[in-house]
Amino acid sequence: MKPLLSAKGLTRRFGARVACRDVDFDLWPGEVLGIVGESGSGKTTLLNCLAGRLTPELGSVTYDSAAYGTVDVHDLSEARRRLLSRTEWGFVNQDAREGLRMGVSAGANIGERLMAVGARHYGDIRRTASDWLDRVEIERDRLDDRPTAYSGGMRQRLQIARNLVSEPRLVFMDEPTGGLDVSVQARILDLLRSLVDSLHLSAVLVTHDLGVARLLTHRLMVMQGGAVVEDGLTDQVLDDPQHAYTQMLVASILPV
Amino acid sequence: MMNTTSSLSSGPRASSALMSALEARGPKEHDGPVLKVAGLTKSFVVHAHGDLALPVLRDVALAVSPGECLALVGPSGAGKSTLLRSLYGNYRADTGSIRVHHDNAWTELVGAEPRTVLDVRRRTMGFVSQFLRVIPRVATVDVVAEPLLRLDADPAEARDRAEFLLALLNIPQRLWPLPPATFSGGEQQRVNIARSLIVDYPILLLDEPTASLDAGNRDRVVELISQRRDAGSALVGIFHDLGVRELLANRVFEVSP
Numbered sequence: 274m275k276p277l278l279s280a281k282g283l284t285r286r287f288g289a290r291v292a293c294r295d296v297d298f299d300l301w302p303g304e305v306l307g308i309v310g311e312s313g314s315g316k317t318t319l320l321n322c323l324a325g326r327l328t329p330e331l332g333s334v335t336y337d338s339a340a341y342g343t344v345d346v347h348d349l350s351e352a353r354r355r356l357l358s359r360t361e362w363g364f365v366n367q368d369a370r371e372g373l374r375m376g377v378s379a380g381a382n383i384g385e386r387l388m389a390v391g392a393r394h395y396g397d398i399r400r401t402a403s404d405w406l407d408r409v410e411i412e413r414d415r416l417d418d419r420p421t422a423y424s425g426g427m428r429q430r431l432q433i434a435r436n437l438v439s440e441p442r443l444v445f446m447d448e449p450t451g452g453l454d455v456s457v458q459a460r461i462l463d464l465l466r467s468l469v470d471s472l473h474l475s476a477v478l479v480t481h482d483l484g485v486a487r488l489l490t491h492r493l494m495v496m497q498g499g500a501v502v503e504d505g506l507t508d509q510v511l512d513d514p515q516h517a518y519t520q521m522l523v524a525s526i527l528p529v
Numbered sequence: 530m531m532n533t534t535s536s537l538s539s540g541p542r543a544s545s546a547l548m549s550a551l552e553a554r555g556p557k558e559h560d561g562p563v564l565k566v567a568g569l570t571k572s573f574v575v576h577a578h579g580d581l582a583l584p585v586l587r588d589v590a591l592a593v594s595p596g597e598c599l600a601l602v603g604p605s606g607a608g609k610s611t612l613l614r615s616l617y618g619n620y621r622a623d624t625g626s627i628r629v630h631h632d633n634a635w636t637e638l639v640g641a642e643p644r645t646v647l648d649v650r651r652r653t654m655g656f657v658s659q660f661l662r663v664i665p666r667v668a669t670v671d672v673v674a675e676p677l678l679r680l681d682a683d684p685a686e687a688r689d690r691a692e693f694l695l696a697l698l699n700i701p702q703r704l705w706p707l708p709p710a711t712f713s714g715g716e717q718q719r720v721n722i723a724r725s726l727i728v729d730y731p732i733l734l735l736d737e738p739t740a741s742l743d744a745g746n747r748d749r750v751v752e753l754i755s756q757r758r759d760a761g762s763a764l765v766g767i768f769h770d771l772g773v774r775e776l777l778a779n780r781v782f783e784v785s786p
Binding site for chain 1: 573574575576577614618619620621643644646647662664665666667678679
């Protein structure tokens with residue numbers, strides 16, 4: 274078995290500030306990797322470098338593509354990388370408005386992804402889109418509404434449907450439940466958890482919420498000041514933190 | 530760390546029609562130990578307190594074979610839970626070796642990749658704790674069935690087995706479709722036991738599995754666990770209740786502070 278995604282020596286600066294420094298890891302098929310740390314620790318920069326949205330100054334990201342074999346994500350042409358990100362990847366943004374096309378219907382948002390992987394039959398696309406609305410607990414009769422008419426939680430679920438309908442092999446998620454009410458958050462966590470299991474997804478999830486990390490991830494990387502200070506099995510990192518920074522993070526969780 | 534081995538009577542084993550209906554699919558036969566620990570050392574370093582180091586385990590060695598139940602004994606704070614959690618890979622050992630018989634080969638867990646530990650946990654080594662980590666919105670029956678579904682079991686079969694265990698552990702049927710978040714402590718503990726026992730793990734680690742149960746439920750749990758032992762699982766557990774320890778353990782391992 275080969276890693277699905279490998280990062281080697283990834284470094285990215287913004288001016289004089291180092292956003293991520295010398296990050297190395299392998300993501301194996303079926304694994305959900307969490308990247309945790311406080312705001313400004315470099316989590317989102319790392320995620321964007323992994324997904325090819327941001328170019329690192331040093332280091333490389335290789336991906337084991339179903340269509341093209343092993344590719345260097347940052348060596349691909351822009352067109353090829355866009356195709357890859359529509360067909361084999363998903364990217365769930367914290368702000369659903371960035372991940373959805375707000376000017377077209379929910380059905381079109383889902384259908385667009387299906388067409389990217391070759392679906393052409395209008396009736397089939399519509400049926401699949403409608404099935405996915407159901408799967409993410411949005412009423413089917415909202416298929417023709419635009420996401421502008423949806424609540425924040427519904428938009429997030431629609432964004433998840435849009436990303437997962439094409440059964441991607443790898444999903445990047447940036448704070449997918451950030452900024453949502455706790456009841457809405459629970460619903461989305463439950464949804465992601467069951468989809469990850471049933472579709473055997475591999476994923477990289479950025480979150481500052483250790484509860485979310487505990488629920489959704491198999492392993493964790495803890496980032497501080499752009500560097501990975503600790504990594505390991507999720508329950509091990511949270512129950513037996515080794516690094517001073519991780520110990521501080523874990524000790525800061527409010528009990529309910 | 531002292532390793533005293535003594536014999537405990539395994540006690541009479543009650544059986545019922547209900548119990549025998551639970552198909553006891555024992556692990557494959559294997560001669561000799563399936564879990565071997567050597568030179569295991571574990572300390573905690575608390576960075577917020579001037580890097581205070583708390584040594585807990587020093588040079589622990591033990592081995593457990595199929596059909597055996599090893600009871601960890603010792604005063605509170607001696608490191609029994611730390612040892613059990615280290616065996617499961619929940620705590621990270623400093624040095625030493627924890628080897629499990631997995632897929633007909635020995636797998637080293639100290640320093641292993643997360644995916645290796647997870648694979649051992651999925652198929653070979655289970656952990657029964659006192660507390661259920663509640664998953665929001667997931668129905669009790671699905672919480673229990675999940676470990677079996679992760680082994681690609683038939684969903685209907687997994688559900689049947691989950692319902693059977695829930696009935697056996699006296700969880701009222703009207704509660705099965707509800708998430709266990711609002712259940713009593715004892716009910717949550719029994720849901721957790723059902724979840725931990727739905728897969729026939731060749732190695733089972735038990736941390737006070739009967740801690741807050743009433744006598745009737747305690748007996749059910751003891752019966753279920755002894756059935757696993759007799760079917761060939763290797764067990765390591767912490768049992769403060771002396772009656773429970775007498776019924777389950779064949780050997781004791783003294784953990785000293």
